[in-house]
Amino acid sequence: MASADIKAGDRIVHKVFPPITRHTLALYCGASGDHNPIHVDIDFAKAAGFPDVFAHGMLVMAYLGQALTDAVPPSKLRSFATRFVAITQLGAKLTCEGTVTEIFAENGERRARLALTTRDDRGEVKLEGSAIVAL
Amino acid sequence: MVDQSAVGRSFTPVTARVEPGRLRYFLNTLGEQNPVYRNADAARAAGFTGMPVPPTYLFCLEMLDVEDPFDMFNALGIDLGSVLHGEQSFLYHAPVLVGDTLTFRPRVASVTEKKGGAMTLIGIRCEVTNQDGVHVADTARTIVVRNKVAS
Numbered sequence: 469m470a471s472a473d474i475k476a477g478d479r480i481v482h483k484v485f486p487p488i489t490r491h492t493l494a495l496y497c498g499a500s501g502d503h504n505p506i507h508v509d510i511d512f513a514k515a516a517g518f519p520d521v522f523a524h525g526m527l528v529m530a531y532l533g534q535a536l537t538d539a540v541p542p543s544k545l546r547s548f549a550t551r552f553v554a555i556t557q558l559g560a561k562l563t564c565e566g567t568v569t570e571i572f573a574e575n576g577e578r579r580a581r582l583a584l585t586t587r588d589d590r591g592e593v594k595l596e597g598s599a600i601v602a603l
Numbered sequence: 604m605v606d607q608s609a610v611g612r613s614f615t616p617v618t619a620r621v622e623p624g625r626l627r628y629f630l631n632t633l634g635e636q637n638p639v640y641r642n643a644d645a646a647r648a649a650g651f652t653g654m655p656v657p658p659t660y661l662f663c664l665e666m667l668d669v670e671d672p673f674d675m676f677n678a679l680g681i682d683l684g685s686v687l688h689g690e691q692s693f694l695y696h697a698p699v700l701v702g703d704t705l706t707f708r709p710r711v712a713s714v715t716e717k718k719g720g721a722m723t724l725i726g727i728r729c730e731v732t733n734q735d736g737v738h739v740a741d742t743a744r745t746i747v748v749r750n751k752v753a754s
Binding site: 492501502526531546 | 639691
């Protein structure tokens with residue numbers, strides 16, 4: 469990212485991830501410390517009223533974070549926030565994107581605000597968020 | 604049901620060490636190949652004095668090292684099957700590096716009823732400091748509880 473050239477409207481984050489499998493959810497359960505059985509135990513998920521297990525919101529946010537720091541060095545990241553809009557189902561192939569909405573000065577540095585989204589392969593929005601990065 | 608009396612309630616602080624092996628497992632799970640997280644030279648070239656953690660890993664560290672990960676839900680009388688994650692945010696103040704020992708201090712910041720009591724939103728804020736007392740980050744999460752409403 470050539471930070472001097474960044475302007476509002478630029479899409480600087482774009483990454484597509486492989487489909488989410490049960491195996492991913494099992495690994496993420498251990499890797500993240502989020503052991504809520506609703507993400508790995510189909511019996512528990514059904515008893516709670518869901519048709520199947522579903523992805524951890526934070527797994528989806530971790531993919532978005534990966535897409536973000538592919539584009540922006542982690543040392544430049546000042547904040548990162550998301551709203552979990554819809555449950556991410558098994559098999560979802562996620563696309564993470566980020567567009568510059570504003571350039572501003574804060575705490576003595578030039579910063580950009582990014583609007584972030586994660587969509588599945590049907591185009592349904594799963595996560596909506598924002599990040600502030602130093603330029 | 605969780606009500607306003609929960610606001611201000613804090614929970615046992617969590618101390619978590621940023622261990623390289625656990626972090627590698629996280630990176631592998633996500634297919635994270637960015638050398639800044641995997642290679643000390645790349646991390647130095649990116650301006651870090653050690654290996655940094657990915658942007659959401661703070662959330663994991665708190666859960667990995669808490670004595671009982673669902674202590675807060677149990678203390679508030681929330682059924683795990685009724686919980687969804689509504690929002691999550693991180694404010695980064697200073698780098699978090701492999702080898703750091705972090706302290707998380709979570710507290711309930713807000714309780715909001717939605718849809719005539721069908722849902723309760725619980726806002727939890729957490730200050731994160733490192734072994735030198737440096738305030739490295741603030742995290743905030745909104746937990747959505749689907750209440751069982753008599754019909």
